[in-house]
Amino acid sequence: MNLVSLALRNLKRRPVRTCLSVLGIALAVGSALALTALSRSIQDSTREGMDEIGGDLVVMQKGASDIFGGFIPEATVERIAAIPGVTRVSGALVAFAPGRTGNNVLTFGWPDKSDLWKKIPLREGRVPAAGERHVAVPGDTAAASLGKKLNDELVLFGETFRVVGIAGYASTVNRGLVLVPLVDLQEASYRPRQVTIAQVSVENNGDRTELARMRGEIEALGNVVAAAPSEVLDHDRNFAILEAVSLAIVVVALGMSALNVLTALVLATQERTREIGIFAAIGWSSGRIMKSIVIEGMLMCVIGCSLGVLLSFLAAHAFPRLPTIGNLTSFRPSVGLIAPVIGAAFVLCVLGALLPAWRAVRMLPAEALRRM
Amino acid sequence: MIEAIDRGAGSNRSSGAKSLIALRGVSRIHDGGAIAALRNVDLQIREGDCVAVVGASGSGKSSLVNILCGIDYPTSGHVIWQGRPIRKKKDWVWLRRLRIGIVFQEFNLIPTLTVLENVELALLGRGMSAKHRYTRAGMVLGRVGLDHRPHHLVTRLSGGERQRVAIARAIVSEPKLLLADEPTGNLDSASAEKIADLLFDLREMTGMTLILVTHDDALAARCTRQIRLRDGTVVEDTLRALISGSIGAKSKI
Numbered sequence: 001m002n003l004v005s006l007a008l009r010n011l012k013r014r015p016v017r018t019c020l021s022v023l024g025i026a027l028a029v030g031s032a033l034a035l036t037a038l039s040r041s042i043q044d045s046t047r048e049g050m051d052e053i054g055g056d057l058v059v060m061q062k063g064a065s066d067i068f069g070g071f072i073p074e075a076t077v078e079r080i081a082a083i084p085g086v087t088r089v090s091g092a093l094v095a096f097a098p099g100r101t102g103n104n105v106l107t108f109g110w111p112d113k114s115d116l117w118k119k120i121p122l123r124e125g126r127v128p129a130a131g132e133r134h135v136a137v138p139g140d141t142a143a144a145s146l147g148k149k150l151n152d153e154l155v156l157f158g159e160t161f162r163v164v165g166i167a168g169y170a171s172t173v174n175r176g177l178v179l180v181p182l183v184d185l186q187e188a189s190y191r192p193r194q195v196t197i198a199q200v201s202v203e204n205n206g207d208r209t210e211l212a213r214m215r216g217e218i219e220a221l222g223n224v225v226a227a228a229p230s231e232v233l234d235h236d237r238n239f240a241i242l243e244a245v246s247l248a249i250v251v252v253a254l255g256m257s258a259l260n261v262l263t264a265l266v267l268a269t270q271e272r273t274r275e276i277g278i279f280a281a282i283g284w285s286s287g288r289i290m291k292s293i294v295i296e297g298m299l300m301c302v303i304g305c306s307l308g309v310l311l312s313f314l315a316a317h318a319f320p321r322l323p324t325i326g327n328l329t330s331f332r333p334s335v336g337l338i339a340p341v342i343g344a345a346f347v348l349c350v351l352g353a354l355l356p357a358w359r360a361v362r363m364l365p366a367e368a369l370r371r372m
Numbered sequence: 373m374i375e376a377i378d379r380g381a382g383s384n385r386s387s388g389a390k391s392l393i394a395l396r397g398v399s400r401i402h403d404g405g406a407i408a409a410l411r412n413v414d415l416q417i418r419e420g421d422c423v424a425v426v427g428a429s430g431s432g433k434s435s436l437v438n439i440l441c442g443i444d445y446p447t448s449g450h451v452i453w454q455g456r457p458i459r460k461k462k463d464w465v466w467l468r469r470l471r472i473g474i475v476f477q478e479f480n481l482i483p484t485l486t487v488l489e490n491v492e493l494a495l496l497g498r499g500m501s502a503k504h505r506y507t508r509a510g511m512v513l514g515r516v517g518l519d520h521r522p523h524h525l526v527t528r529l530s531g532g533e534r535q536r537v538a539i540a541r542a543i544v545s546e547p548k549l550l551l552a553d554e555p556t557g558n559l560d561s562a563s564a565e566k567i568a569d570l571l572f573d574l575r576e577m578t579g580m581t582l583i584l585v586t587h588d589d590a591l592a593a594r595c596t597r598q599i600r601l602r603d604g605t606v607v608e609d610t611l612r613a614l615i616s617g618s619i620g621a622k623s624k625i
Contacts, residue, residue, distance in 0.1 A: 001489045002502070009484045278480045281443050282494045282541060283469025285462070365443035369480065 003288075007296040010272070017264055018300065024260035025304025025345065030311030032250040032341045037316060039246040040337065041172075043239050049173030050229035054119055055090075055199030056211065057226045059218055066238040068094045071194045072224055083217050085203045085210065090114040091195030093185045097156035097178070105142060106177040107156055109185030109195075116199070120179070125150045125165030128181055136161035140168055141175035156180070157188035200226070250341070258348030262355060264300065269293060269356040276360045277368025286361035293360060297353025298346070305342050391455060392419045392549060392581050393440060398449035400435050400604075409435035411604040412449070417583065419548065422575060424592035425585045427601035433585045436601065437553045440583065441472050469498070473542030475571075477554035479534040481526045481541075487513065488522040491540045498545075509544060516540045516570060532563030536570065543574060549581045550574075556588065568594070 011018045046067070050058060059080060061070025077091040091111060096104035110116050117127045120137060128135045136154060138146065143166050148154050152163050161180055169175050186192050200218070204210045211228070218226040233239055269276070279289050360368075394416040400409040410432045417423060417440075425433050438444035439451060442464030450457045453471075458464060468474070481490050491509035500508070513519045516536040521529070526537055535555060542550055552571060556564035568591050575582045584595060592598050600608035 001485070001492050001505075002496070006485075013484050274480070275482060277443075278482065279493070280465075281441070281468065281474050281476075281480065283465055283467075283545070284497065285465045285469075288497050364445070366438040367444075369443070369476070 003292050003295050004299070006292060007299050010296055011299060014271075017267065021260050021264035021300050022304045022307065024256065025301060025349070026307035026311055028253040028256050028260070029305050029308025029341060029345050030315065032253045032345075033308065033312035033338065034315035035246045035249050035253075036341060037312065037337060039239075039242050042242065043233050045172040046233060047230055048171035049169075049177075050232060052169055052171045052174055053116060053199065054201065055229060056202045057200040057214065057218065058229050058232045059198040059200060059224050059226045060196070060232070062219075062223050062225045066236045067232055068096075068196055069238075071191065071196060072198065074193045074195055076221060076224060077195060077198045079221055080198055080200060080218055083214070085214055086200055087203055088115055088201040089198055090116050091182065091198045092116075093182055093189070093191060093194065094196040095157075095185060095189050095191075097185075097189070098158075099146065100155040105146070105156065106173070107185060108177055108179050109182035110179060111182045114182075117179075120165070121168045121170075123166045123168035125163070127165055132164075133181060134159065134161050134184055135164045135181065137165040137167050137179040138163060139175040139177050140166055141172075142178050145176070154178070156185075159184065159188045254341070254344050254348055258345075258352040260352075262352035264297075266356045266359075269360050273360070273363065273368045273371040276363070277365045277371070280361075280365035281369065289361050290354070290357035293357035294350060294353045297349050301346055301349035304349075305345055308345075309338060309342075390419050391416050392421070392453070393417045394452040395436075395439070395446075396449050396452060398439060398446040398451065400432075400439060400444065401447040408604050410439070410446070413604070413606055415599070415606060415609075417549075417581060419581055420579055421581050421583075421597055422572075422595045423581075423583045424595035424598045425583060425601065426587070426589070426592045426598060429587075431601040432604040433601055434553055435604070437474075437551050437583065437585055440549075441468060441474050441551050443468075443474075469494075470545055471548050473545065473547035473550045475535070475538050475542045475550065475552040475555045477557040479526075479531075479538045479558070481534060481537055483525070483527050486523050486525055487518060487529070487537050490526055490537050491544050494541050494544050509540070512540045512544045513537075515543075515574070530563070531559050532566060535559060535563075535567050539567070539570060539574070543578070543580075546578070547580060549583065551583050551585075553585045554587070555584070556586070556591065564588075564591075 058067075059072065059076075060067060061072050064070025072091075074091055077089055080086060081089045092114075093109040095107050095109075097107040099105050112128070112130050112132075120127055122137075123140055125137070127137060136156070138148060138154070143149070143163070146154055148163050150163055150166065153160050154163060155161070156178065161178075161184070167174070167179065182195070186194065200214075202211065202214050215226040218224060227234075276289055279292070280286075284292075395413050398413045398415075399411050401407070402409060413432075413436065415436075425436060427433050435444065439446055442451070442458065442461075450459065452458070453463075453467060458467065482493065485493070488506070488509050491512060492505050495505045495508060510519065510522060513522055516539050518533060518536050518540065521533070526534055529537065535558075539555070542552075550571070555571065556567050559567060571582065571584065572594060574580070582595070584591065586592050598608070598610045599606055
């Protein structure tokens with residue numbers, strides 16, 4: 001017998017309370033993980049999507065609140081193309097286009113002559129021919145969620161598009177988008193001669209100095225910023241808000257789990273006052289008594305956290321079914337994601353257990369032994 | 373430092389035996405002065421003594437025992453172990469872990485644990501291996517006649533058997549002082565007699581000091597020294613009577 005087996009016996013002795021407390025911790029940890037995963041996966045998926053489409057720099061309107069929130073004139077794209085060292089540039093208009101059923105679909109409009117069309121990993125069909133209008137190439141997930149096959153029609157912004165190909169991108173975001181000719185999207189969204197971002201490829205793209213010089217030259221054109229695809233989201237206000245909201249909910253959820261442990265252990269310790277008196281009477285030190293109570297809290301935390309991780313995996317499977325953002329998210333468990341949440345849960349649970357433990361050892365053993 | 377408490381020889385000697393534990397001017401006041409459980413008690417217990425503490429209910433017997441083992445603290449005065457005053461909580465913890473065993477009227481066992489585990493509890497945190505603890509607890513259970521039921525939950529035992537477990541737990545550390553607070557108070561007469569026999573036999577075998585709180589005059593008479601309390605004061609102590617020369621008489625103080 002040791003302190004762990006003693007704590008396990010105590011937990012088994014009050015099965016209902018133990019189960020409810022463990023469930024409380026599990027729900028807190030599960031929801032904390034799910035929220036963090038949701039927030040991170042949208043960012044990660046977007047980054048991966050940008051990387052997959054290609055380009056060394058992404059140019060967007062200076063001061064835009066988010067990546068899709070600013071507009072730059074097509075003329076600027078042409079001026080970027082003229083900068084020495086730029087090998088390729090493609091403007092893209094990005095919009096959440098309302099479909100027939102009211103669901104928004106992430107839609108990219110690319111110019112006819114963009115190299116990006118050629119880089120699409122087609123699963124079926126073809127890419128639009130030069131000058132072809134009102135045609136679309138949805139990603140495979142988007143096609144599946146919209147229920148569209150080759151040659152079917154889909155409605156975006158009230159305009160009808162014919163599906164001529166289906167893309168087989170690897171990243172979650174790209175699998176969920178619809179690609180259409182730029183001019184069609186500009187007309188449908190009342191954004192003539194405007195694009196949201198410009199994707200730029202440069203010579204010597206591995207050379208940081210060269211990239212920095214190119215950024216400087218692009219930004220000198222005025223009212224635009226250029227960033228590496230991986231940095232584009234760093235100053236995105238939508239993601240910042242999403243992260244802040246997620247963090248707030250995570251803190252509340254973990255705080256609730258600490259309260260659960262605190263309540264369970266305060267009640268358990270009150271019930272066991274006499275036992276604590278016995279421990280003191282047979283020579284247990286205050287430290288040992290406190291340790292036995294904290295171990296009990298930690299055991300609840302271990303079981304609760306394990307269940308919580310399991311719950312978060314179940315929640316992750318439900319994410320893709322969420323309307324609007326379902327196609328943009330993917331939950332990928334990693335040590336970096338799970339460890340901080342579990343670490344915070346442990347710290348809070350230990351703190352939650354320390355209060356009743358401290359109260360228990362402050363009492364005189366004789367007084368504790370008089371309690372029923 | 374704590375070991376120094378144990379090494380220190382009892383400096384106050386009233387006879388040939390060394391002083392084990394003593395009270396000096398000890399009072400215990402409850403409820404802000406409304407109740408005085410003990411009033412200015414001076415007492416000295418020598419190594420090897422067999423002492424009965426007697427008195428009516430509310431006379432202060434349990435308060436005396438609680439203060440002698442440090443599970444309660446005096447409002448004034450102090451307790452001296454082998455000539456050194458004990459003031460710190462950690463010193464009391466050390467004494468209870470290694471030098472003082474306690475047996476309660478209500479047994480005070482952990483109901484979720486087995487007989488053996490209840491005894492093992494007193495050995496936790498002493499740096500002993502699990503195997504050593506197990507062997508030691510089993511051996512002590514043999515001494516109290518419970519080696520045939522080590523893995524039974526204590527809730528399935530009779531009152532007499534539970535008290536045996538409590539005694540085993542109290543002596544597993546081989547204490548110098550065993551305090552028994554009404555150890556037969558919750559038992560039928562047959563069980564009470566067996567428990568009393570066990571306590572006296574153990575004392576005989578180990579030579580430990582025994583302080584027995586009891587209402588039972590017959591049980592008290594088996595001790596070599598009787599202390600009578602009334603209203604928190606020692607009103608009779610056969611040792612003092614012996615020292616003052618009135619041997620055999622129940623001299624009042």
